[in-house]
Amino acid sequence: MSLRALAAEAGVSSSFLSQLENGRxxxxxxxxxxxxxALGVSPAQLLDDSAAHTRGVLRAEQRPTIQLDGAEKFVVSLPPLRNLEVYAGSFAPGGSTGEEAYTHGNAQEILVVTGGSIVLQLGDERYAMHAGDSIEYLSSAPHRVSNESGADASVLWINSPPTPDETPHAP
Incomplete structure (x- = not known):
């Protein structure tokens, strides 16, 4: 998060934050x-000079889940998000992210197939992908994931920067 963005989010001036950061x-x-x-931490964490390298473990059973059309999308990254967000997805045979392609924000998005096979519809192109395959694209491009195989499939979505708090929409 930039100093300017933090200042705006916290309702303080960026010059104040700069002076605070430099001990002035x-x-x-x-x-x-x-x-x-604004940082999504407790005031006590700001005073602790032992920098935390992690926000802790997000247990699989505690992950927020988004139900899709024959598929599920799981939040993998704990808020507040820093520079990226990560989702895991599972697709039953015939499952998809929905009937229509959708867009969200204008982030760099990487899709990694972690199991099985899926088809990524990206604009007018279709990409058959298998476990271990990955592809990068902009989240502002209309996209849709479907499992056209007879076996379960799983994926990871990685977005940087995090998607703005908006509802994905069909183009």
Missing amino acids: TNASVGSMRKVAA
């Missing part, structure tokens, strides 16, 4: 709460 000023409790909220 102190923060009030109110300012610390705003900055912590």
